[in-house]
Amino acid sequence: xxxxxxxxxxxxxxxxxxxxxxxxxxxxxxxxxxxxxxxxxxxxxxxxxxxxxxxxxxxxxxxxxxxxxxxxxxxxxxxxxxxxxxxxxxxxxxxxxxxxxxxxxxxxxxxxxxxxxxxxxxxxxxxxxxxxxxxxxxxxxxxxxxxxxxxxxxxxxxxxxxxxxxxxxxxxxxxxxxxxxxxxxxxxxxxxxxxxxxxxxxxxxxxxxxxxxxxxxxxxxxxxxxxxxxxxxxxxxxxxxxxxxxxxxxxxxxxxxxxxxxxxxxxxxxxxxxxxxxxxxxxxxx
Amino acid sequence: xxxxxxxxxxxxxxxxxxxxxxxxxxxxxxxxxxxxxxxxxxxxxxxxxxxxxxxxxxxxxxxxxxxxxxxxxxxxxxxxxxxxxxxxxxxxxxxxxxxxxxxxxxxxxxxxxxxxxxxxxxxxxxxxxxxxxxxxxxxxxxxxxxxxxxxxxxxxxxxxxxxxxxxxxxxxxxxxxxxxxxxxxxxxxxxxxxxxxxxxxxxxxxxxxxxxxxxxxxxxxxxxxxxxxxxxxxxxxxxxxxxxxxxxxxxxxxxxxxxxxxxxxxxxxxxxxxxxxxxxxxxxxxxxxxxxxxxxxxxxxxxxxxxxxxxxxxxxxxxxxxxxxxxxxxxxxxxxxxxxxxxxxxxxxxxxxxxxxxxxxxxxxxxxxxxxxxxxxxxxxxxxxxxxxxxxxxxxxxxxxxxxxxxxxxxxxxxxxxxxxxxxxxxxxxxxxxxxxxxxxxxxxxxxxxxxxxxxxxx
Numbered sequence: 029x030x031x032x033x034x035x036x037x038x039x040x041x042x043x044x045x046x047x048x049x050x051x052x053x054x055x056x057x058x059x060x061x062x063x064x065x066x067x068x069x070x071x072x073x074x075x076x077x078x079x080x081x082x083x084x085x086x087x088x089x090x091x092x093x094x095x096x097x098x099x100x101x102x103x104x105x106x107x108x109x110x111x112x113x114x115x116x117x118x119x120x121x122x123x124x125x126x127x128x129x130x131x132x133x134x135x136x137x138x139x140x141x142x143x144x145x146x147x148x149x150x151x152x153x154x155x156x157x158x159x160x161x162x163x164x165x166x167x168x169x170x171x172x173x174x175x176x177x178x179x180x181x182x183x184x185x186x187x188x189x190x191x192x193x194x195x196x197x198x199x200x201x202x203x204x205x206x207x208x209x210x211x212x213x214x215x216x217x218x219x220x221x222x223x224x225x226x227x228x229x230x231x232x233x234x235x236x237x238x239x240x241x242x243x244x245x246x247x248x249x250x251x252x253x254x255x256x257x258x259x260x261x262x263x264x265x266x267x268x269x270x271x272x273x274x275x276x277x278x279x280x281x282x283x284x285x286x287x288x289x290x291x292x293x294x295x296x297x298x299x300x301x302x303x304x305x306x307x308x309x310x311x312x313x314x
Numbered sequence: 315x316x317x318x319x320x321x322x323x324x325x326x327x328x329x330x331x332x333x334x335x336x337x338x339x340x341x342x343x344x345x346x347x348x349x350x351x352x353x354x355x356x357x358x359x360x361x362x363x364x365x366x367x368x369x370x371x372x373x374x375x376x377x378x379x380x381x382x383x384x385x386x387x388x389x390x391x392x393x394x395x396x397x398x399x400x401x402x403x404x405x406x407x408x409x410x411x412x413x414x415x416x417x418x419x420x421x422x423x424x425x426x427x428x429x430x431x432x433x434x435x436x437x438x439x440x441x442x443x444x445x446x447x448x449x450x451x452x453x454x455x456x457x458x459x460x461x462x463x464x465x466x467x468x469x470x471x472x473x474x475x476x477x478x479x480x481x482x483x484x485x486x487x488x489x490x491x492x493x494x495x496x497x498x499x500x501x502x503x504x505x506x507x508x509x510x511x512x513x514x515x516x517x518x519x520x521x522x523x524x525x526x527x528x529x530x531x532x533x534x535x536x537x538x539x540x541x542x543x544x545x546x547x548x549x550x551x552x553x554x555x556x557x558x559x560x561x562x563x564x565x566x567x568x569x570x571x572x573x574x575x576x577x578x579x580x581x582x583x584x585x586x587x588x589x590x591x592x593x594x595x596x597x598x599x600x601x602x603x604x605x606x607x608x609x610x611x612x613x614x615x616x617x618x619x620x621x622x623x624x625x626x627x628x629x630x631x632x633x634x635x636x637x638x639x640x641x642x643x644x645x646x647x648x649x650x651x652x653x654x655x656x657x658x659x660x661x662x663x664x665x666x667x668x669x670x671x672x673x674x675x676x677x678x679x680x681x682x683x684x685x686x687x688x689x690x691x692x693x694x695x696x697x698x699x700x701x702x703x704x705x706x707x708x709x710x711x712x713x714x715x716x717x718x719x720x721x722x723x724x725x726x727x728x729x730x731x732x733x734x735x736x737x738x739x740x741x742x743x744x745x746x747x748x749x750x751x752x753x754x755x756x757x758x759x760x761x762x763x764x765x766x767x768x769x770x771x772x773x
Contacts, residue, residue, distance in 0.1 A: 114523035257571035
């Protein structure tokens with residue numbers, strides 16, 4: 029069992045949890061994810077890693093209450109435990125192989141949508157630690173749903189907040205802010221977008237016009253998450269790739285987003301949590 | 315006068331069983347077992363023993379059954395197998411022990427599998443255990459994967475006194491016994507959990523949720539955790555697909571995904587959170603045991619099921635019993651048929667499978683006659699789910715994270731028949747070496763590797 033050391037509510041339906049998982053904490057890298065299970069008959073739920081502390085043996089995750097399984101996670105309190113907490117899974121972000129001298133000279137832009145802010149954080153933190161220049165666009169439907177702004181400001185040179193309703197920061201979608209930044213002359217060596225599939229698709233379409241190198245992190249369906257079932261298969265560069273062992277990060281320009289989005293909805297009808305409503309302004313059913 | 319015909323085994327009625335996940339075969343009772351045991355002629359040079367990948371002393375345990383010495387029978391089997399209730403149920407006996415049984419030349423071979431199951435079930439039901447921890451020898455061995463190869467290897471090492479820890483990636487130990495083989499063929503709580511419990515009784519520790527290659531590397535097991543040797547029995551990996559148009563449509567799943575959802579995640583139980591989709595008509599592509607398991611599972615979940623196989627029944631790699639059971643239950647077969655495209659609707663969901671008829675040509679590398687397409691013979695099968703059961707390629711995790719470990723071109727670990735790899739101290743066996751095979755072959759490989767590990771540790 030994996031004990032919850034701390035729980036903090038970040039937004040009405042979003043919470044952060046620090047979980048005791050020494051093995052995962054000591055091997056986690058930016059870009060990776062994990063799989064958790066709550067209850068004896070619980071689903072295997074892939075979650076992104078938000079932070080990790082090898083010394084304390086803890087891993088931080090952020091979840092949003094959207095369906096039956098995420099409600100189970102959200103209902104857990106400090107002192108309670110996850111039945112299972114397996115990871116880290118997936119290939120770490122490519123930049124961890126770059127030498128510090130190289131990273132120091134580079135400018136990165138992260139585009140985070142909603143809950144995608146959580147997995148962006150460890151990447152920004154890592155790059156900041158290596159002396160890279162990092163800016164972050166955080167997009168949310170409304171002010172209440174902007175998460176981790178303060179944490180992000182500690183590690184990013186600039187944080188650009190966008191809200192759909194204009195209740196905070198830039199009024200509009202992340203793609204509009206991205207366009208504004210790039211039109212204003214900002215230049216980046218590498219961009220990374222993490223968020224809902226539809227957001228990543230439109231960020232890709234926008235970034236393409238500027239020849240901005242872009243990585244996306246695909247949150248596909250998964251069952252085992254260890255390279256066994258093939259539920260996470262995506263078409264990248266015309267070939268079948270498996271998000272769990274080949275990804276989750278891929279070159280955005282090679283990804284077939286329409287297929288990936290369609291495949292995500294495969295169990296929508298069967299899901300015992302049919303009440304998923306988009307909380308980041310993408311409308312229902314996305 | 316020896317009875318020429320084997321004692322038939324009682325089974326759940328085919329009509330009734332398609333509505334439940336309970337075990338199909340009831341196994342022998344005491345009278346039936348003794349009667350079947352009496353058919354064994356106790357060969358001086360028993361071929362059955364050499365036909366068994368783990369060399370169980372078959373005539374000895376059969377003799378013990380006949381003499382009413384059930385503890386003796388259980389002890390004989392336990393010397394060579396830690397999973398007898400599993401093997402009695404899922405081994406392809408017809409091509410192993412029973413396939414070489416002398417009785418089989420003119421009559422029915424002895425029902426060795428059914429007798430093994432009877433002994434193992436007796437031991438479990440009567441709490442008879444032979445699992446006693448050995449005197450520690452001070453050696454620490456790590457095992458990657460708690461499937462048949464890992465469990466067999468762990469058993470022999472623990473019996474020799476090694477301090478053994480199995481690392482399992484999933485949340486439950488058992489590997490393919492848990493995620494792959496369905497409940498109606500191999501009951502999980504009753505049989506699998508119990509036999510894994512027996513392995514634990516020998517002192518073997520099992521740590522779940524450890525994905526070796528990610529959570530910890532093999533190098534770290536040696537350098538930071540003090541293991542003296544590592545056995546890799548991580549099993550098969552990524553599912554193979556056909557490479558035909560439409561394969562990523564919604565409704566196309568690998569057999570691994572379909573079975574994992576149903577077996578490991580228990581999607582067939584209402585309390586399970588994991589969804590599974592079967593639709594009304596399911597087409598299963600493939601002719602192995604996994605294809606049969608997927609077909610029979612889909613049937614139990616309420617679908618009509620058709621199996622599509624490119625060769626004929628004779629070439630099907632599935633056990634005869636599985637094909638027979640599938641047929642009895644109402645699974646239909648399209649032999650000499652190969653899919654050329656998965657058909658879908660405008661929303662991206664499967665609506666059918668376009669197939670082409672095949673005929674058998676010259677034998678290929680596997681010795682089976684190669685199927686060739688009959689030009690112009692395309693036809694469509696209507697279905698809303700397609701399950702692809704074509705086997706698996708290797709999982710790349712350990713290959714990518716273990717320097718110095720030689721891989722073959724399929725990403726499998728190169729190991730000789732003793733389980734020795736290119737890295738000193740690292741041993742491997744089972745599907746991760748051979749590609750998809752059987753439970754018992756993996757167990758045999760695990761035992762071989764255990765022997766090599768003990769030799770390595772003594773050297």
